[in-house]
Amino acid sequence: MFDDIDLQILHILQEKARIPNAEVARQVGMAPSAVLERIRKLEERGIIEGYEVRLNPRHFGQKLTAFILVEASRAGNGRLAGELAAITGVQEVHQVAGEDGYLVKIRVAGTEDLGRILRDDFMAIQGVISTRTQVVLSTIKETRRIDLEPPPGP
Known part of the structure; x- marks a missing residue:
């Protein structure tokens, strides 16, 4: 490899x-x-996917980070992930195992924006049954780095 x-x-x-x-x-x-x-x-080969600048979200008024578990109906799963990803402030969308279909990471200015987005954007998507939100109080570690270990020997 x-x-x-x-x-x-x-x-x-x-x-x-x-x-x-x-x-x-x-x-x-x-x-x-x-x-x-x-x-x-x-x-x-897709090992290096790209290069990007990491910006501090606080300098752009995005002081609140939240993780939203989205319970989705089976009928909505085909296009639902793309609609979630298109919502302003959404940084990550992960399909997860369990009763919830997706885990979404979002950054917004504050709780007022978060509430509006949950109400107006998330719940407007066909196939979204419910959401459960966890607001981040502080971030200890956040990275996209991959732990690189030497390949195993023969």
């Missing part, structure tokens, strides 16, 4: 995606052209 050098490159890019290619090459002991080719292949 990938080797130790690929893992080193992925570690470096997870720490600082904007690092110059020449610096990545220096750290792994390879020519910049070889590193660039490896990165291109990792992107083509």
Whole structure:
């Protein structure tokens, strides 16, 4: 799938995606052209999905984070996830096992916005039976980083 050098490159890019290619090459002991080719292949294979800037939501008035469990009817499941994902403020939509069909992460300005979105947007989607909301009081850890371990030996 990938080797130790690929893992080193992925570690470096997870720490600082904007690092110059020449610096990545220096750290792994390879020519910049070889590193660039490896990165291109990792992107083509979907191992690297993209690069994004992490913004602080508080600077944009999004001070409240909540997780919403959405109970969905079977009839609504086909298109429901896409409709949930399209709601303003929704950052993640996960289909989950159990009585609830989806777990949704949302960021909004405050409880007034959250209440309006639950009432006007979530409950307007055909197939949504009910919602249960957990408001985040504080966030201890939040990351999209993947723990990279060397591949198991033979």
